[in-house]
Amino acid sequence: MGNYLVKRLFSMLITLWFVITITFFLMHSIPGGPFTREKELPPQVIEALNEKYHLDDPLYKQYFDYLKGVVTFDLGPSFVMTGVEVTELIRKGFPYSARMGGLAALIVLILGIPIGIISALKQNSIIDYIVTIIATIGVAVPGFVVATVYIYIFSSKLSLVPSFGLDGWKSYIGPVLALSFFSLAFVMRLMRSSMLEVLGADYIRTARAKGIPEPIVIFKHALKNAIIPIITYIGPMIAAILTGSFVIEKIFAIPGMGKYFVESVGNRDYTVLMGTTVFYAALVIVAILTVDVAYTLVDPRIKFGD
């Protein structure tokens, strides 16, 4: 176990380094400096700006400085918003995004898994058909459509919920719904098909033949095996919710990290873009590691040596 953990931690560090390096060199390969504006600045001003942001240092020095900065969680100042540190933006925006994303992930798991199980147990019933239809449509409708339609119906027409911001529980419904929609549909479908597959297995027939009560067959014998694909999906799900939050935060005007990210794409704020990308990537990578470790605990067939 310990050996496995060390191995995984090591590969995680390599991945993080990879991410930082790609991000850094991608951002530094943009033609024209970050201060290229439509109106040309006097060379003295550019020189002063370059010196202020250490852009006149050789590239390798900038790179090592950046690496050092990431380790100490100092991601440098914003190029566009004067006097604002990237770290500060993350600190301000992340709680909103985390609350929203966390709720969405929770909803996906506590709704998606039971619905998938019920749908599998009552195969070819009306419930099953409804679930299948919802799950099929759910993966085909983009999140921004869900969000805008939700605002149109529940806030413009019926005035039941506020259309923007994040204050009060009502304002959470829309963003969380839009954010979890795709993954919820996906998990429902995945859980259903995985449960059906397991229920058809020989060892379930054996368990039933031995006279084990049905609830124990389902929850102890079937569910334990059927849930494994869901656990593997948790990593991609976190990534999907995270990237989904860019548009959802834009639509609902939530001052989260996604909003800063999208803004920095719009006004070419390179340090913010770099900092948020590295932060997001690190978040997902750590989440995937955690899930992988949990996975080995659930499934004893996976050997730690591998």
Place this chain on the structure above:
Amino acid sequence: MDNKKISPELWEKVETEASQTEKITRKSLTYWQDAWRRLKKNKLAMFGLAVVILIVLFAMFGQHLTDWDYSSQTLKNANLPPKMDVYPVTEDKNVFVHREYTLFLVSDKGEIIERLEPTNGTLDIMQNKRRVYEVDGNEVVLDFSFIAAARLKDEVAEKSFELKVNDELVETTESTWNMTYLLGTDDLGRDLLARVRYGATISLQIALVATLVQFFVGVFYGAISGYAGGTVDNVMMRLVDIISTIPLLLYVILLMVVLGSGLSTIMLALGLVYWVRMARIVRGEVLSLKEQEFVMAAKTLGASTWRIISRHLVPNALGPIIVSLAMMIPSAIFTEAFLSFIGLGVPAPMASWGTLANDAVKALRSYPHQLMWPSLAISMTVLSFNFFGDGLRNALDPKLRR
């Protein structure tokens, strides 16, 4: 046992029928024929295929459904809905009241004749909140003072306007379909049908080319890794492991920022980033295929590595590759819409379904139809590709072969 003499009469020719019983009567099917046979049985997959073909036909020939061009603007006719409530004025002429309290003359077939110009002066319009028009000698008065009046009294107005023809109140009789702009217009008066059609060509193009790019990168990366084996394979696959844990959409966005947004950069960014899954699939196939005899035969005959990969290994792994491609197209359409939505789409006046949806969000409260069409197009396309891809996977799965 005595030696029995076999007389020549005992030798008898076997009837042809007897040999026929051993023959396989069913025509032997190739892999692809068999897959197609199974795909045809899957109704949902065939439905998906039909819708995909319809959408492609619409993208290719849809411009003949409308007289308008995707980029021609008629500012006067901005934000027209596809379905209009019309008020009769004369025998064959109706008027339609736009949400901006302007009046359009509409023929009884539903064709928009023109936007009417008020005859009263600007001062009268502003002060009395009414517009006076003249249609074939009839005086038409559009009174829109109700909302403002109700607001002064802190009430909610029951109606937003009143239409009087020659001092007589008229009610709406029917709603007609907008025959001039079948799906309505956007905020610059561009025909939405033409825009959605044009968006279809752009979105499908992006999805297709991005898929092809990921096909080339993924197939060759996977094939080389699998065929080379050993350390090369190990290093190449560790790299794939690393890339697959990174949230890739972030890097599509970064690439777009670096390359500048545009049609070709979206295709390139999507293709260059999403090849990892393809590489894994191809490597797995190649690993098992390269041990087979036909590869050894090719090697013995002196075929080059390149020839073995491109002519022997990749064609034999085509089944899983095609399934993966069919699944990639809807996700590319999805991602493109997403990118357009955060402002990294194709530049104006070009339009993809994503940019159309993005443009429509601003005016969602007043003109929801503008968002409806592109979202419907995205969802329909993704749905039908998903159905088709699912069917294809089942049809090409050798385990399900009967």
